[in-house]
Amino acid sequence: MAVDAVTRVLAVNPGSSSLKVSVVDGGESIGQWTVQDWDGMPDPAAVEAVGPVDAIALRFVHGGDRRGPVLLDPFQENRLRALVPLAPIHQPRSLLLGRALRTWWPDTPLVACFDTSFHADLPPAASTYPIPMEWTRKYGVRRYGFHGLSCANALRTTAETLGRHPEDVAMICCHLGSGVSVTAIDGGHSIDTSMGFTPLDGVPMATRPGALDPGLVLHLAREMPMDVLDAGLNHHSGLAGMSGTTGDLREVLAARAQGCPDADLAARVYLHRLRREIAAVRTSLPRLDALVLTGGVAEHQPGLLDELAQGLEFLGVAPTVTPAREDLEMARQTEEILH
Numbered sequence: 001m002a003v004d005a006v007t008r009v010l011a012v013n014p015g016s017s018s019l020k021v022s023v024v025d026g027g028e029s030i031g032q033w034t035v036q037d038w039d040g041m042p043d044p045a046a047v048e049a050v051g052p053v054d055a056i057a058l059r060f061v062h063g064g065d066r067r068g069p070v071l072l073d074p075f076q077e078n079r080l081r082a083l084v085p086l087a088p089i090h091q092p093r094s095l096l097l098g099r100a101l102r103t104w105w106p107d108t109p110l111v112a113c114f115d116t117s118f119h120a121d122l123p124p125a126a127s128t129y130p131i132p133m134e135w136t137r138k139y140g141v142r143r144y145g146f147h148g149l150s151c152a153n154a155l156r157t158t159a160e161t162l163g164r165h166p167e168d169v170a171m172i173c174c175h176l177g178s179g180v181s182v183t184a185i186d187g188g189h190s191i192d193t194s195m196g197f198t199p200l201d202g203v204p205m206a207t208r209p210g211a212l213d214p215g216l217v218l219h220l221a222r223e224m225p226m227d228v229l230d231a232g233l234n235h236h237s238g239l240a241g242m243s244g245t246t247g248d249l250r251e252v253l254a255a256r257a258q259g260c261p262d263a264d265l266a267a268r269v270y271l272h273r274l275r276r277e278i279a280a281v282r283t284s285l286p287r288l289d290a291l292v293l294t295g296g297v298a299e300h301q302p303g304l305l306d307e308l309a310q311g312l313e314f315l316g317v318a319p320t321v322t323p324a325r326e327d328l329e330m331a332r333q334t335e336e337i338l339h
């Protein structure tokens with residue numbers, strides 16, 4: 001489907017704790033809403049009040065091996081459904097939203113934009129898991145990496161700030177939202193990243209544990225039914241599991257301030273593992289021009305960022321904060337594919 005000129009894009013971003021909706025016109029957002037309920041839907045009347053859009057961009061966390069956005073037709077939808085087990089928190093919701101958006105605006109092109117695409121060129125040493133090659137091939141196992149739309153936008157912003165071409169920036173992007181990831185970027189793309197085959201890997205998150213000893217997972221799988229373990233790792237681990245709160249850092253830090261020892265330990269584990277991951281991906285970069293923090297926690301928890309920075313002085317650059325603007329990246333990709 002080719003469209004004459006795409007200037008106004010409705011960008012729909014279902015995250016694990018919120019739904020962010022934005023109307024982007026000429027590269028700038030002219031209307032933004034956040035729906036906090038997990039199963040919340042955008043309000044079509046509110047979108048229509050901003051005026052007609054030329055296209056709709058929908059974030060899918062998992063795009064498999066897709067290297068860029070695709071027009072979301074029933075064929076693509078079916079293929080993306082096969083990835084539900086690899087991103088069980090996010091993928092079903094994107095599929096549900098896709099259906100709703102097509103019903104509300106059947107004549108508007110709908111484009112799926114993927115978190116994974118930015119990581120498509122991970123070097124084999126970073127993308128390969130050290131398991132039998134037979135399993136790797138048979139089950140299509142690799143490190144995919146996520147939060148790529150956020151990384152792409154952070155790279156663009158950082159390059160502008162440094163006055164360089166994006167391909168000439170060596171940086172670490174830490175996306176600190178409900179999901180958390182750490183990515184090393186060089187030559188304009190991801191060269192190492194903490195999330196893996198699924199968005200459970202890496203650093204502790206609001207409700208996900210991040211990397212675990214595979215022996216621990218095997219042990220737990222023998223102790224409880226698989227669906228209980230699956231729900232426990234996706235919804236009841238991370239900051240929520242350690243602190244006894246919902247995992248929203250506002251709640252964790254409030255409980256910590258009131259002297260809750262579990263909340264204090266949860267915050268310390270979060271920071272420890274985050275620093276450890278940042279140090280690890282630094283080794284993949286030839287040099288470090290910028291350490292960029294983005295996402296809800298980066299934007300709203302300056303005290304925690306000060307704590308994070310203590311112990312990272314050896315990197316030789318001070319962390320900077322960039323708002324997570326996946327909407328702008330999705331609009332950019334949508335304009336590109338529709339031309």
Ligand SMILES: Nc1ncnc2c1ncn2[C@@H]1O[C@H](COP(=O)(O)OP(=O)(O)O)[C@@H](O)[C@H]1O
Nearest residue numbers: 015016017018177178179248249250296297300
């Ligand atoms: N206004 C705010 N004040 C303080 N913290 C916030 C605010 N908004 C978001 N956060 C923090 O950001 C996290 C959610 O980040 P966000 O990027 O919105 O997540 P997601 O996109 O994964 O739903 C929460 O843990 C919360 O603590």
Ligand SMILES: CC(=O)OP(=O)(O)O
Nearest residue numbers: 015016146177179199
């Ligand atoms: C990939 C991921 O975890 O996304 P989010 O932070 O939006 O939940």
Ligand SMILES: [Mg+2]
Nearest residue numbers: 015016177178
């Ligand atoms: Mg998000």
